[in-house]
Amino acid sequence: MRFEWFVASRYLRSRRKQSFISIISFISIGGVALGVATVILVIAVLDGVEHGLRDRFLANEAHVVFRLHDHSFFGDYEKRIGQIASIDEVVATSPVILAQIAVFPEHSDTIQDVIYIKGIDPVQEDAVTGFSKLVSGSTDFQNSEYIETARLLRNETITGGIVLGERLAARLGIIKGDVLRLVVKLAKHPANENMLLPDLSNFVVIGFYESEMAVYDNNFGFIHIQDAQKLYHKKNRVNTIFIRLNDAELAPQIAREIEDTVRFTVLEGMPDARTWMEIQAPLFSALRLEKIATVIIEALIILVASFNIASTLIMTVMEKTKDVGTLRTLGTSRGNIMKIFMIQGSVIGILGTMLGTTLGLALCWLLSSNAVRPSYWYAFVLAAPILLQVLIATRHAMPRKGGWKFAAAVLWIIGIGFALYCVVRPISFAELGLSHIYQMNQMPIKINWFFVVFINVLSFLICWLATFYPAWQAANLKPVEALQHE
Amino acid sequence: MRTGIYEIGLKRKERVVQNPAEVLIRIADLHKSYYDGESELRVLQGINLEVYKSELLAIVGASGVGKSTLLHIIGTLDRPTAGSVLYDEDDVFNLPDKDLSGFRNKEIGFVFQFHHLLPEFTALENVAMGALITTPNHKTVYKEAEALLDYVGLAERCLHYPNQLSGGERQRVAIARALINQPRVVLADEPTGNLDRRSSETVLELLWNLNAKSGQAFVIVTHNQELAQQVDRVVQLVDGKVVDSGT
Numbered sequence: 001m002r003f004e005w006f007v008a009s010r011y012l013r014s015r016r017k018q019s020f021i022s023i024i025s026f027i028s029i030g031g032v033a034l035g036v037a038t039v040i041l042v043i044a045v046l047d048g049v050e051h052g053l054r055d056r057f058l059a060n061e062a063h064v065v066f067r068l069h070d071h072s073f074f075g076d077y078e079k080r081i082g083q084i085a086s087i088d089e090v091v092a093t094s095p096v097i098l099a100q101i102a103v104f105p106e107h108s109d110t111i112q113d114v115i116y117i118k119g120i121d122p123v124q125e126d127a128v129t130g131f132s133k134l135v136s137g138s139t140d141f142q143n144s145e146y147i148e149t150a151r152l153l154r155n156e157t158i159t160g161g162i163v164l165g166e167r168l169a170a171r172l173g174i175i176k177g178d179v180l181r182l183v184v185k186l187a188k189h190p191a192n193e194n195m196l197l198p199d200l201s202n203f204v205v206i207g208f209y210e211s212e213m214a215v216y217d218n219n220f221g222f223i224h225i226q227d228a229q230k231l232y233h234k235k236n237r238v239n240t241i242f243i244r245l246n247d248a249e250l251a252p253q254i255a256r257e258i259e260d261t262v263r264f265t266v267l268e269g270m271p272d273a274r275t276w277m278e279i280q281a282p283l284f285s286a287l288r289l290e291k292i293a294t295v296i297i298e299a300l301i302i303l304v305a306s307f308n309i310a311s312t313l314i315m316t317v318m319e320k321t322k323d324v325g326t327l328r329t330l331g332t333s334r335g336n337i338m339k340i341f342m343i344q345g346s347v348i349g350i351l352g353t354m355l356g357t358t359l360g361l362a363l364c365w366l367l368s369s370n371a372v373r374p375s376y377w378y379a380f381v382l383a384a385p386i387l388l389q390v391l392i393a394t395r396h397a398m399p400r401k402g403g404w405k406f407a408a409a410v411l412w413i414i415g416i417g418f419a420l421y422c423v424v425r426p427i428s429f430a431e432l433g434l435s436h437i438y439q440m441n442q443m444p445i446k447i448n449w450f451f452v453v454f455i456n457v458l459s460f461l462i463c464w465l466a467t468f469y470p471a472w473q474a475a476n477l478k479p480v481e482a483l484q485h486e
Numbered sequence: 487m488r489t490g491i492y493e494i495g496l497k498r499k500e501r502v503v504q505n506p507a508e509v510l511i512r513i514a515d516l517h518k519s520y521y522d523g524e525s526e527l528r529v530l531q532g533i534n535l536e537v538y539k540s541e542l543l544a545i546v547g548a549s550g551v552g553k554s555t556l557l558h559i560i561g562t563l564d565r566p567t568a569g570s571v572l573y574d575e576d577d578v579f580n581l582p583d584k585d586l587s588g589f590r591n592k593e594i595g596f597v598f599q600f601h602h603l604l605p606e607f608t609a610l611e612n613v614a615m616g617a618l619i620t621t622p623n624h625k626t627v628y629k630e631a632e633a634l635l636d637y638v639g640l641a642e643r644c645l646h647y648p649n650q651l652s653g654g655e656r657q658r659v660a661i662a663r664a665l666i667n668q669p670r671v672v673l674a675d676e677p678t679g680n681l682d683r684r685s686s687e688t689v690l691e692l693l694w695n696l697n698a699k700s701g702q703a704f705v706i707v708t709h710n711q712e713l714a715q716q717v718d719r720v721v722q723l724v725d726g727k728v729v730d731s732g733t
Contacts, residue, residue, distance in 0.1 A: 003620075011606060322602065323605075327615075329602070330590075330663075331587050331616060331667075333584045478564070479563040480558045483602065
């Protein structure tokens with residue numbers, strides 16, 4: 001063992017007069033460990049949420065949305081779909097009319113909301129977004145029983161059926177079978193050109209769309225593409241093509257390929273293929289921002305813990321001033337002294353980081369493992385003897401022999417591990433009534449190994465930097481003054 | 487006398503005094519002042535002194551005349567304000583800290599009034615400490631340390647911590663510690679100042695025997711007139727100056 005390690009390790013293990021400093025070392029290790037464990041756990045939860053949302057999103061959303069820059073309608077869409085479909089990786093396409101429209105329910109004579117209307121071909125849309133799986137009710141936009149009934153009971157023209165977002169329907173107070181009036185535009189009065197009349201179409205609500213994604217459930221209505229074309233008087237024209245890919249991660253490059261493949265004249269406009277990443281950028285960047293904020297906060301926690309280390313070392317230096325003087329008389333250089341105290345701080349940092357990583361990963365595992373656990377009572381049964389031991393240990397010094405200490409440490413680890421195993425269980429969003437908010441039944445955990453390594457390096461670096469000042473302070477003590485220190 | 491193993495150590499280094507009159511340390515026009523704001527406290531005022539190889543030199547004087555300061559400067563623990571300290575005619579204060587520390591480690595041993603043993607380490611480890619700084623081979627070092635403890639009569643106390651030793655025993659451990667690297671000079675600052683009469687006698691006997699056997703120079707700062715009468719040469723300091731240097 002090198003000289004500096006020899007002295008530093010003895011100072012760290014010091015149990016006699018300096019037991020106060022040993023306790024502070026222990027608290028410093030605990031501080032770093034808690035910081036590291038928390039950051040690993042929180043990031044695992046955030047990553048879990050992000051991946052959960054992403055998977056859910058990718059299952060029910062187009063990977064690439066193709067349209068013209070100004071969102072205008074274009075013809076020959078079947079030919080263009082053929083061109084898109086010829087690209088490798090493209091597995092399905094769906095022509096769509098996407099527009100905003102004002103609505104009022106039949107029981108209201110004022111406009112209640114402005115919603116997004118999506119004119120789709122149910123079969124093609126199914127291939128891209130799994131549309132029908134998310135609809136409760138009918139997806140037969142032309143011949144649904146609700147439409148038949150409405151047509152029989154009312155003497156109004158019914159254009160077709162509409163599937164409404166579940167929460168939108170609730171907001172409008174609409175049930176299946178109700179008629180919803182869509183206002184596409186204002187038209188001139190046939191008798192008086194100065195008057196404008198709303199161009200109304202009646203749609204029967206045939207189902208509710210329940211994707212559990214707020215943006216769709218709150219704002220969208222789905223009608224048949226032909227009805228949409230009729231509404232907008234755009235026969236054989238659409239304004240959007242939804243595309244599903246084999247691998248969603250390839251979306252950026254396929255989007256560029258689609259833009260290059262599908263040709264438009266200058267008069268028609270510029271093609272614009274947007275990826276799911278671009279469309280959902282606000283959500284994912286919010287999640288990323290949340291992660292960055294978390295990392296900063298957690299880094300601050302570790303920084304606070306590192307102040308603990310610094311103050312521990314400063315106190316050690318004060319306590320050991322005389323020893324530093326003695327070591328200097330024995331021929332220890334400033335460099336040696338600096339190393340001794342830096343090793344002490346670094347060991348605290350490494351131990352804290354390792355302990356924190358172990359604890360963080362263990363908590364991640366415990367929070368994601370659905371294995372059946374023993375009753376909580378087992379944890380108390382184990383905790384009681386441990387507490388008793390703490391009591392005894394504080395009253396009477398623990399046996400100092402290495403073997404005993406090792407056995408006690410192993411027992412402690414097993415005991416605490418088992419107690420945690422009994423107590424820490426997956427958090428059920430369903431039980432807490434949060435599943436509709438997070439759109440998951442259980443708090444998701446996804447360990448980001450890159451981040452685990454990153455936080456380990458960061459934590460150690462912070463702790464190591466915290467050792468500089470006290471170590472420098474020790475190294476620069478004047479030998480004679482240090483010897484005379486009281 | 488239990489000297490065997492320590493003598494083996496001496497043979498290893500073959501440190502034999504050739505010419506006792508050879509100068510080991512030459513102190514020339516040494517000044518030391520302390521500053522407190524604008525006021526200057528002149529402790530040493532032009533000390534000129536030679537320490538010969540293997541001699542027993544006592545520095546005596548009243549409290550506050552600068553005996554300890556002089557000893558600290560000779561021991562390279564403190565730097566002079568002016569003047570030089572030459573070891574073998576080389577000014578050691580020209581060395582950078584690392585080399586100066588190495589020099590101190592090899593060439594100088596210290597014994598203080600208060601033992602200054604490290605409380606976290608056993609007697610054996612305390613004695614070995616000076617050698618452990620540079621020697622990675624612990625086994626050899628510990629053997630030598632054990633031999634030294636045996637020599638000072640503390641073979642049974644190797645694994646005891648300083649707080650488990652008496653004052654006299656601690657001082658003997660401190661003497662053993664000063665000798666581990668077989669330095670050319672041992673600087674002792676009131677080595678018996680904190681001991682009862684019986685312990686003092688043991689410690690002094692030890693010092694004289696060591697000087698006789700190893701040929702190391704001993705510079706002892708003391709108030710103790712009895713001690714001063716037993717050395718080769720006595721230097722008296724008055725007001726930071728050497729006023730008398732004689733046998």
